[in-house]
Amino acid sequence: xxxxxxxxxxxxxxxxxxxxxxxxxxxxxxxxxxxxxxxxxxxxxxxxxxxxxxxxxxxxxxxxxxxxxxxxxxxxxxxxxxxxxxxxxxxxxxxxxxxxxxxxxxxxxxxxxxxxxxxxxxxxxxxxxxxxxxxxxxxxxxxxxxxxxxxxxxxx
Amino acid sequence: xxxxxxxxxxxxxxxxxxxxxxxxxxxxxxxxxxxxxxxxxxxxxxxxxxxxxxxxxxxxxxxxxxxxxxxxxxxxxxxxxxxxxxxxxxxxxxxxxxxxxxxxxxxxxxxxxxxxxxxxxxxxxxxxxxxxxxxxxxxxxxxxxxxxxxxxxxxx
DNA sequence: CGATTTTTTGGCAGAATCTGCCAATACTCT
DNA sequence: AGAGTATTGGCAGATTCTGCCAAAAAATCG
Numbered sequence: 001x002x003x004x005x006x007x008x009x010x011x012x013x014x015x016x017x018x019x020x021x022x023x024x025x026x027x028x029x030x031x032x033x034x035x036x037x038x039x040x041x042x043x044x045x046x047x048x049x050x051x052x053x054x055x056x057x058x059x060x061x062x063x064x065x066x067x068x069x070x071x072x073x074x075x076x077x078x079x080x081x082x083x084x085x086x087x088x089x090x091x092x093x094x095x096x097x098x099x100x101x102x103x104x105x106x107x108x109x110x111x112x113x114x115x116x117x118x119x120x121x122x123x124x125x126x127x128x129x130x131x132x133x134x135x136x137x138x139x140x141x142x143x144x145x146x147x148x149x150x151x152x153x154x155x156x
Numbered sequence: 157x158x159x160x161x162x163x164x165x166x167x168x169x170x171x172x173x174x175x176x177x178x179x180x181x182x183x184x185x186x187x188x189x190x191x192x193x194x195x196x197x198x199x200x201x202x203x204x205x206x207x208x209x210x211x212x213x214x215x216x217x218x219x220x221x222x223x224x225x226x227x228x229x230x231x232x233x234x235x236x237x238x239x240x241x242x243x244x245x246x247x248x249x250x251x252x253x254x255x256x257x258x259x260x261x262x263x264x265x266x267x268x269x270x271x272x273x274x275x276x277x278x279x280x281x282x283x284x285x286x287x288x289x290x291x292x293x294x295x296x297x298x299x300x301x302x303x304x305x306x307x308x309x310x311x312x
Numbered sequence: 313c314g315a316t317t318t319t320t321t322g323g324c325a326g327a328a329t330c331t332g333c334c335a336a337t338a339c340t341c342t
Numbered sequence: 343a344g345a346g347t348a349t350t351g352g353c354a355g356a357t358t359c360t361g362c363c364a365a366a367a368a369a370t371c372g
Contacts, residue, residue, distance in 0.1 A: 026359090064309055099306070145257065146258075191352075316369105318369070
C-alpha cells in the first residue's frame with residue numbers, strides 16, 4: 001500500500017486490466033510486450049501495493065431490478081468528527097448507497113443511491129437515512145437516465 | 157441482451173463475481189454449490205445476456221495522480237433531442253468524465269469528473285465543457301474525500 | 313570508463329484450470 | 343406414471359498459471 005513508480009509498461013498493464021479484468025496473463029503479457037513471467041510479477045506488485053484495488057464483475061442494474069438512481073445531498077446538524085464518523089459508518093452499511101462523498105459547499109455529503117422503485121427509495125429515506133443521528137437536511141434529485149458510467153481511470 | 161429469469165444460484169454467482177471478478181470457475185462452482193461445468197455455462201449465459209456487463213480491474217485514483225473529484229451540474233439552453241444528443245456525445249468523449257446522468261430538477265445533467273488538480277479542472281471547464289454547444293449554466297461542487305465507492309449491486 | 317551490484321527478464325515444468333462433450337439425473341406437463 | 347425438456351456431473355485434451363533459475367539489462371560506484 002506504499003508509493004511506487006509506474007513506468008510505461010505498468011501504465012499499459014493498468015489500462016488493459018481496467019478494460020478487461022479477466023484477460024489472461026499470457027494475453028496481457030503479449031499486449032504489453034513482455035513474456036508471461038515478468039508480466040505476472042508486475043501485476044502482483046501492482047496488486048500488493050494497492051494500486052490495483054481488485055477485480056470485479058459489473059452487473060446491469062436494470063437486470064436485477066434496480067432501475068432508480070437518486071442523488072441525495074445531506075446536511076448534518078453539526079460537523080464534528082464524531083458526527084461525521086457516525087454518519088459515514090451508517091451509510092457504509094446501507095446496501096443502497098453506491099457512492100458517498102464528503103463535500104465542499106452547501107451539502108456535507110452527497111450520495112448516489114440505487115433502488116428498485118420510488119417507494120423503495122421512500123423506505124430508504126424514511127426508515128434508514130433520516131434515522132441516522134445528526135442528519136438535518138436532505139435534498140434528492142433523480143437520474144432520468146445514465147449517460148456515462150466508467151470505472152476505468154484515464155491512464156495513458 | 158434479453159430478459160432472463162434469475163434463480164437463487166444465478167444470484168449467488170452474480171454476488172460472487174461482483175466481489176471478485178477473477179475468481180476461478182472451480183472456486184465459484186464450489187461457492188454456489190455446483191460442479192464447474194454447469195457453473196461455467198451459467199456464467200457464460202449471464203455474460204451473453206448482458207446481465208454481466210464485463211469484468212474490470214479497479215485502480216486507485218490517487219496512485220495515478222487523480223486526486224480531485226468534482227461534481228458538475230449543467231443546464232442547457234434548450235432541451236430538444238438534438239441538443240441532448242450532442243451534449244451526451246461530447247461528454248462521453250471526455251476522459252475526465254467518469255459518470256454522467258440526465259437529471260430531474262434544476263440541472264439537466266450531473267457529471268462526476270476526475271482530475272489531478274484544480275488547475276486541470278479549470279482546463280477541463282474552460283477548454284472542454286463550456287465549449288460544448290448549448291451549455292448554459294455550470295455549477296461545481298468538489299468532493300473533500302470519498303467515503304463509499306462500490307461497484308457491486310445489492311443482490312442477495 | 314569499466315567492474316560490480318542490483319534489477320528485470322525469459323524459459324522451463326509441474327500443477328492447476330478451462331472447457332467442450334456426453335451420459336445421467338432432475339424437473340415439467342399432461 | 344411417462345414422455346419430453348432442461349440441467350447437471352464427470353471426463354480429458356488443451357490452455358494457463360506460477361515458482362524457480364540462469365541470462366540479460368540497468369544502475370551504481372570507484
